[in-house]
Amino acid sequence: MNAASGAPGAVVPPRPEASRPRLSVVVATYNRADLIQRLLHHFARQTLPPSDFEVVVVDDGSREPVAPVLEKLSLPYTLRVETQANAGAAAARHRGVLAARGDIVLITDDDMQVAEDFLARHLARHPPGSRNVVLGGIRPDPAISDMPLFERWYAWLNNRIAASMSGPKRRAHGWQLFTGNVSFRRADYVAAGGFDKSLGQSEDIELGVRLEKAGCRFEFCAAAHVLHGSDHTSYEKWLKRAHRYGVFDSRVADKHPDVPQVDPWRFLFEMNPLARPLLAAAVVAPEATRPLTEAVMGAARRADEAGYPKLAFMGTSVTYAMEYLRGARAEAGSLGQAARHVARFALSAGGPGQVRRLVQALQEDALEATRSEHHGHAGPKAVAAMVLTSDGYRVLALQRLREAARGLGIPMGNHALRVAQTALLGVEIGKDVQLGTGVYFVHSLGTVIGGDAKIGNRVRFYGNNTVGTAKDDGYPTIEDDVWVGAGARILGPITIGARSRIGANAVVLQDVPPDSVAVGIPARVFPRRDVDSE
Template structure:
């Protein structure tokens, strides 16, 4: 029988926190994979927070026969940041690992994370997010996202490379619970980029960031809507503006960095999205169509390059919207160009 929904007994070494929303089959798959871990089941617990799914999640999950303690929290839909925050506060382990409900994990996943948290350390461990073997069947924008994850992993794997706070992502990360609570946890007012903003505060508080390719997850996706993807790009631009205002000394969270770090040939298109946000949408649509054609022709590099431009245009539209006018844009660009304080990325 599973010790599900029990908090009796000594605190475990590790708490796994997973927010879920309308993904009962996927979260069930992950919980079953966690049942096969090499880490003894008494050494960890799993806290699932159902963020207002349309159908019952708690009942079916607690009916699973699992060897570890499982607790399921239920809340009205409030977003991933609020759900993960609730889960971390409910966690009893000294180390917390956050992952997503659509991930798959190897049997030594938890053990590998714990090896990077020796006694007395204050490490934030970023595990690798590797693409599902079926990545080729996914939409172009999801394959592009996997490409970005791989590129970042390669950059952080170079000898001497240093992971920073603005690299934090919630798909595969572990940290001391005390440090999370100490900095106040996720900023629940942020609809996107709450992970990056948390990472900045953890680094400012003295935590060390480590990239651990051995503690990997496999990421598939059930996202099939291009419209939702492009809206998410807009939201990232908006909320990164908030993060930049909150941390003006951190160059790596400034949304306008995207313009300056992009290939020179792409900058006119990005600029058009800022100068004429609505009129330039036809240009974005043309870039998307060209990327789709390139993808069908097997020109993967060109397809990814075009997808990056389309994303960047919508992202900067979001930043332009949140800036509230040219004065706000000028202030944001000036903050980037001044490059004050810690560049972080």
């Protein structure tokens, strides 16, 4: 074992390139010497060769420093220990990532347990050139039945979150990032600015939102799971955590008003209608309604004792949400400010916001598609002709209507529009595909874009194109201003760089750098020679 204890602010010198591990595991710990030792012994049994990974433990100011204890362990891999004054989990993890030497960083918690193939499964989801963020599964410890109701509720909630990301037609998002089990490229983390250390909670989802906005692809891997055995047994501390999450989620929402999934006021619209009056009461009269919260939790406990787990979890959810929204109300500062935040959410994420975004998207698509077709010119007559006569624009218009239907929670409307899009225009676009502004289908017939492919702005498809998966292992990302020739196929979790040209009938199976030309079967890649002329 190689252990080092760093003073706060110490800079760890990089290792020589030849000795760099492929993967760095970062674990923050605080007053949990026994648990961190258990986790380190689990890493000693990994199928991944010890030379391929390192573990960086950051002691966030434990009362009894862990470095002297960990230095005595005999482990087959490189272990380094960083020590800092207590600054919170976000600061500790940030320090660990900066000290990491691997290209891929995996973050987990000190109270987790992992299987022997845990690290190998994470690393397998990061092929060369990818920008994946891998969210692993979090399963409850088999001793979950001995835990209090509120901790069993937490395990139930994790299972629901995992189910929302599992399956071929579902995908993970940045706002689902949880530092209990996640891996990503160190370079992407650094480029995004790392954890916001000013956040006392929810720094993980805030980082996830920024990584997704920066173009990272999120995927869920249930097999790369951890067992979570909580040592939280205090109901009062559980309520305080709920309150803190309400406070800090409000700050995350202020940073990212364009992401409704991180707005704490969404619970007033998404929770069971029977629970909404209780939530509203907690916002209007935070202190006066505390006895009501205790009554709800008491009912949940009685349901649990009587053998009705669903009712017990529902009651626990309401209890948590009431305290969570008290935190959001405290951050708002007054009932009037809270009401303004609720109105902002309703206007941005509800019906009016969807209609406004739909109109804006249709206008922007018309302008960009016209510029693309007319070499940068977009006069009123040309735009009108595009809207009235172009099948390529009709594809986009139907796609924007589909997006609005999804945003309004009308899945059947999205499905009906998808059928119309295929039947009338001959193009098949999956429900999770992201189309940028001004994507132009010169000839739409026979084009298929599947899965969760991401298409940038002003991309041109010349017809009979396939953008899909090669072996059910992910879908392409096509950056801005790419032209895809007739009959070309782009397959797998690859990236086509901006301004590249894909030749007719080419089959592209590997990344294409920006300003390149790809031709042939399989495609060969060459630099573009005409970049300066366009």
